[in-house]
Amino acid sequence: MLELHQVEVAYNKTATAIRGVSLNVAPGKITALLGTNGAGKTTTLTAISGFLGLENAEVVGGEIIYDGKRIDRLPPHKVSRLGIALVPERDKVFDTLTVADNIKITARTPARVQEAYAEFPRLGELSGRTAGYLSGGEKQLLALAMALLTEPDVLLVDELSLGLAPRVTADLLGELQRVQRARGLTVLLVEQNAAAALRVADYGYVMEDGRVVHDGTPEALLSHGDIMEFYLGIAEGDGMHRSYRDVKQYRRKRRWAG
Numbered sequence: 697m698l699e700l701h702q703v704e705v706a707y708n709k710t711a712t713a714i715r716g717v718s719l720n721v722a723p724g725k726i727t728a729l730l731g732t733n734g735a736g737k738t739t740t741l742t743a744i745s746g747f748l749g750l751e752n753a754e755v756v757g758g759e760i761i762y763d764g765k766r767i768d769r770l771p772p773h774k775v776s777r778l779g780i781a782l783v784p785e786r787d788k789v790f791d792t793l794t795v796a797d798n799i800k801i802t803a804r805t806p807a808r809v810q811e812a813y814a815e816f817p818r819l820g821e822l823s824g825r826t827a828g829y830l831s832g833g834e835k836q837l838l839a840l841a842m843a844l845l846t847e848p849d850v851l852l853v854d855e856l857s858l859g860l861a862p863r864v865t866a867d868l869l870g871e872l873q874r875v876q877r878a879r880g881l882t883v884l885l886v887e888q889n890a891a892a893a894l895r896v897a898d899y900g901y902v903m904e905d906g907r908v909v910h911d912g913t914p915e916a917l918l919s920h921g922d923i924m925e926f927y928l929g930i931a932e933g934d935g936m937h938r939s940y941r942d943v944k945q946y947r948r949k950r951r952w953a954g
């Protein structure tokens with residue numbers, strides 16, 4: 697349904713941020729896109745949503761296909777009209793407005809406003825609050841609800857966990873999964889918190905240095921100790937075995953390289 701074939705993106709006509717990313721985002725499922733800082737996760741989502749132009753970037757190779765049509769040359773409003781919505785990494789809500797007004801200006805009809813409160817009752821309790829003063833988790837919930845107000849078929853979610861405690865992250869991803877199942881949504885979920893993402897995902901891709909280096913079911917990825925340690929930063933057991941030193945050397949090398 698949504699496929700990326702060998703997609704390459706360059707910023708400022710030169711710096712190549714992703715170099716040949718191929719993904720299959722299965723309909724009605726949650727696909728996780730994991731990887732460390734600077735791996736190219738946000739760039740990949742920005743390429744799909746059509747917002748690269750705002751960053752002085754462009755797709756310079758490969759193709760993005762949605763429902764059989766190429767979308768990598770489309771402006772953001774056309775991508776959005778096809779039913780693809782983005783919950784961006786930053787600036788997701790209008791900070792100076794109340795929760796109620798954020799919802800009202802995003803919803804196309806009053807009925808949708810009521811649906812949003814029915815889907816996320818917590819937002820009803822917060823409706824009079826100024827969005828800028830919400831807690832991190834509350835703000836993310838509002839951002840999620842606002843993206844869902846456009847009734848997308850595909851939801852692209854960038855780092856819901858940014859700056860949140862693990863418990864709050866788990867709760868939010870649980871909410872996302874609940875709505876995804878209820879609506880039959882297709883979700884591409886970018887997360888640095890791999891453990892939390894793999895708990896709700898049906899399939900996962902791991903990126904490193906602008907490339908996909910691994911993919912598999914959550915079970916397969918979680919059972920692969922090296923992937924967990926090298927790419928996802930999840931330590932396996934006690935760290936006494938041989939690979940512990942290798943991991944540290946690997947990280948050191950990355951620091952010099954980066």
Ligand SMILES: Nc1ncnc2c1ncn2[C@@H]1O[C@H](COP(=O)(O)OP(=O)(O)OP(=O)(O)O)[C@@H](O)[C@H]1O
Pocket residue numbers: 707708711712713714731732733734735736737738739740751888
């Ligand atoms: N606006 C920009 N201009 C130039 N280079 C950029 C820009 N945004 C990102 N990059 C570069 O593109 C590469 C991929 O960055 P990207 O933000 O996609 O990574 P990420 O996986 O989302 O990282 P993080 O987990 O930190 O959010 C990095 O090398 C980054 O420095």
Ligand SMILES: [Mg+2]
Pocket residue numbers: 737738739785855
């Ligand atoms: Mg990012």
